[in-house]
Amino acid sequence: MRYEKISFTASHADVAQDAMKRLSQRYGHVPAEEADVIVALGGDGFVLSTLHDTQTLDVPVYGMNRGTVGFLMNVYREEGLLERLEESELAEIHPMRMVAETMSGRKQEALAINEVSLLRSGPQAAKLxxxxxxxxxLAELVCDGALLSTPAGSTAYNYSAHGPILPIGADILALTAVAAFRPRRWRGALLPSKAKVRIEVIEPDKRPVLAAADSLEVRNVKAVDISTDTSVTHRILFDPGHGLEERLIQEQFA
Incomplete structure (x- = not known):
């Protein structure tokens, strides 16, 4: 597919801002609403925020790494960008929708491309x-927290918490405990992507918990409902042979 009208966006990092100036001068720049493709310059966190910000546009996002890890990014190179975009591979991702209810009764919704996590926010372990x-x-999970991850996010916080890496095409979510104390031998669960998961906080006044959908936080939650939102599709582009599925496989043999 040909991508001729490019909208560039960059994180606040100087190296990303400098890259955006050079690329805009070289390839031109249009507003996101007029673009065939959005090129995001930064790290994984920035490409996630770009996907969230542009979810109402039918425009794919191609990230180039001007951050640190860059798992969701392509290698930064200024030459041959149009050819790289034309040859790129498309991955489509459905996010999860979180509905978090606080102790005051307020409800807040958010979408998560990587994971929804519940984490203790006080000195005592959470009970979930x-x-x-x-x-x-599970009637009671005593832990530092728990998270539900998509395949796209399975190599992020989920993997750090010793959760499994999921193939990008799998209709599966990973439910993983963070530093579980009871039951000690519980190692998490694999759930169908259509599953509706509810996590309730036991003793929320004594053991406060926050919920996070990617980077958006809600404090003092008493219950969180999570489900896959198939009405939203995020489209992300990767260089040939370096798509998300290949990266997930490589990570398991690193």
Whole structure:
């Protein structure tokens, strides 16, 4: 596919801002609403925020690494950008929708491309009750937290918490505990992507918990409902042979 009208966006880092100036001068720049493709310059966090910000546009995002890890990014190179875009591979991702209810009764919704996590925000361990599709699966999980990850996010926080890496095409979510104390031998679960997960906080006044959908935080939650939102599709481009599926496989043999 030909991508001729490019909208460049960059993180606040100087190296990303400098790259955007040079690329804009070389290839031209149009507003995102007029673009065939959005080129995001930064790190993984920035490309995630770009995907969130442009989800109402039917425009794919191609990231080039001007950050640190860059798992979701392509190698930065100024030459041959149009050819790279034309030859790129497309991955489509459905995010999860989080509905978090606070102790005051307020509800807040957010989308997560990587994961929804619940983390203790006080000195004591959190106590969580896990319900899947209306059925209690774990009456009490004593832990520092728990997270539900998409395949795209399985190599991020989920992997750091010793959760499994999921193939990008798998219709599976990974439910992973963070520093579980009880039950000690519980190592998480793999759930169908269509599963509706509810996590309730036990003793939320004594053991405060925050919920995060990617980078958006909600504090003092008492319950969180999570489900895949198939009405939203994020489109991300990768150089040939370096797509998200290949990166997920490589990570397992690193």
């Amino acid at each position: 009750r896990i319900i899947v599709d209306g059925r209690e699966r």
